Amino acid sequence: MTTLLHWNGVRMRVAHVAADPDDLVLRAVTLPASWEDEAAIALLQLSTTTGALRLSSEAARWLERIDGLPALCGEAETTNSRLGPALAGALLERQIAPFAGLWQGQVDRRAGFVVNLAAFVHEGDFVGERFVETLRLACTALRRLHAVNGPMLNGELPLFDAPSGATSEQNVLGGPAGTLLLTNLDSCLALMGLDYDSERGRDAACYLSWLATSLARQGAGPVPLPPVSCPIAGLEITGRQIRDEMEDSLPDLPNRVLIETGFSLPGPVDALLGVESCGLAPIFSPLRADGHLRASACRGLLIVGSA
Numbered sequence: 001m002t003t004l005l006h007w008n009g010v011r012m013r014v015a016h017v018a019a020d021p022d023d024l025v026l027r028a029v030t031l032p033a034s035w036e037d038e039a040a041i042a043l044l045q046l047s048t049t050t051g052a053l054r055l056s057s058e059a060a061r062w063l064e065r066i067d068g069l070p071a072l073c074g075e076a077e078t079t080n081s082r083l084g085p086a087l088a089g090a091l092l093e094r095q096i097a098p099f100a101g102l103w104q105g106q107v108d109r110r111a112g113f114v115v116n117l118a119a120f121v122h123e124g125d126f127v128g129e130r131f132v133e134t135l136r137l138a139c140t141a142l143r144r145l146h147a148v149n150g151p152m153l154n155g156e157l158p159l160f161d162a163p164s165g166a167t168s169e170q171n172v173l174g175g176p177a178g179t180l181l182l183t184n185l186d187s188c189l190a191l192m193g194l195d196y197d198s199e200r201g202r203d204a205a206c207y208l209s210w211l212a213t214s215l216a217r218q219g220a221g222p223v224p225l226p227p228v229s230c231p232i233a234g235l236e237i238t239g240r241q242i243r244d245e246m247e248d249s250l251p252d253l254p255n256r257v258l259i260e261t262g263f264s265l266p267g268p269v270d271a272l273l274g275v276e277s278c279g280l281a282p283i284f285s286p287l288r289a290d291g292h293l294r295a296s297a298c299r300g301l302l303i304v305g306s307a
Contacts, residue, residue, distance in 0.1 A: 006088040007056040019044035028052040032092070035274065038289075042271035046103040062102040063088050069144040083141050090134050094273045095119040099179075107149045112179035113138045114264050116273040117188035117208060124192055124299070128211075128238035135180065135215045139259050142178030146257055150177075177257035180216055181264040182209065184275035186283045190296035192232065196282050200231040205280065207232060209261070211239055216259040218246050 013033040016026040017040045029040035030053070047058050067084030090096045095116055101109040115138070120131045185205055186196045194201040207230040214223045223246055230236035263279035264270055270278045276294050277283045286297035 006085060006092060010092065015040035017041045017044065030054040030056075035094075038271050039274060042268035045268040046100050046272065048104050058103065059088065059091055061105065062098060063091075065102075065105075066141045066145065069141075069148060072140075072143060072147060075140065083137055083144075086137050087141065090137070093119055095130075095134055096138060097269050097272050099269060100267075107152050110153060110176070110178055111142055111145045111149075112181060113142070114181045114183055114269045114273060115212070116184050116275055117182055118184040118191055118275070118296075119273070121188055121191040126188070126192060126232050126235055128232075128235045132211070132215065132238060132242065135212060138180060139177075139216055139218075142180075142259055143257055146177035175258075176260045179260045179262065180212060181262050181279070182212055183264040183270050183273070183279050184277060185263070185280045187276040187294070187296045190283070191299050193299070194231065203227060203229040204231050207235060207239065211235070211242070213261045214239075214242065214246070216261050219256040220258040 011033040012030050015029045015031065015037050017029060017037055018024075018026050019041060027044060029043055031040055031043065032055070035055075043053055043055055043058060047053055049058065063084040066087065067082050069083075087096070096113050097116075099109075099112040099114070100106075102111055115135065120127050120134075185208075188208075189196055189201045189204055192204070194204055206227040210224060210226050214226075217223050223243070226239055226243065230239065266278045276296055283294065283296060286294055288294055
């Protein structure tokens with residue numbers, strides 16, 4: 001499988017773990033050497049495979065499935081027709097991972113991705129272009145999945161009226177195409193030198209949320225106005241370019257199916273991504289479970305030392 005090629009040259013290790021603390025039999029899980037045992041346990045919880053597991057093989061199943069989906073009518077020519085390799089790279093960087101349904105091959109549950117905000121911060125700078133590219137890949141994958149699996153979704157009751165902005169086409173297709181959940185917000189802010197409980201930290205969180213929601217809604221409904229302030233260096237320019245692009249291309253875009261956005265809750269997908277705190281929750285301790293300093297705490301000490 002071509003998506004397995006992205007794991008070539010990656011230093012791996014074998015962790016012997018159990019999915020449940022009460023399990024007496026440990027299972028071998030092969031994953032990148034820098035990933036924690038908690039990630040190996042999370043993979044056990046996400047997989048339906050028995051025996052030994054390899055992250056590359058487990059991921060290849062849903063990556064190849066997405067890679068084989070046909071492109072949708074009206075997709076931009078610049079859209080990568082083969083999404084698998086690009087999403088494999090994002091998973092390897094621990095930037096994004098799908099909900100359990102994709103790992104387990106389910107077709108009757110709405111798909112989604114968890115996006116690790118902190119994984120887009122490098123040397124204190126938020127890489128906005130990479131963030132935008134990754135979210136667009138995820139949105140394209142969710143819409144292609146929904147176009148194929150939409151008629152097979154079940155287990156969801158229409159308890160509430162459809163949003164007023166939903167088009168008839170969206171209603172026929174059965175609601176949103178999927179969900180993007182942001183996570184690791186506090187760590188993301190800390191790595192950029194922003195305090196979680198500060199005004200600048202709140203402004204940064206608002207801007208990141210706006211950017212993700214705008215990308216998910218492009219062509220599927222009204223895009224909210226951007227926040228007044230953006231304390232993240234360079235990201236305001238990226239956001240302005242995206243908004244101008246949306247205004248220029250909106251009449252030419254098809255009626256895309258809406259993708260919902262939000263923040264994640266604790267679960268195996270967040271553990272697989274190695275987040276320090278799920279969703280928008282604050283980090284309560286500077287120490288990891290093994291007693292070592294968290295990455296966000298190390299960054300904070302570095303900033304204080306250089307001040």
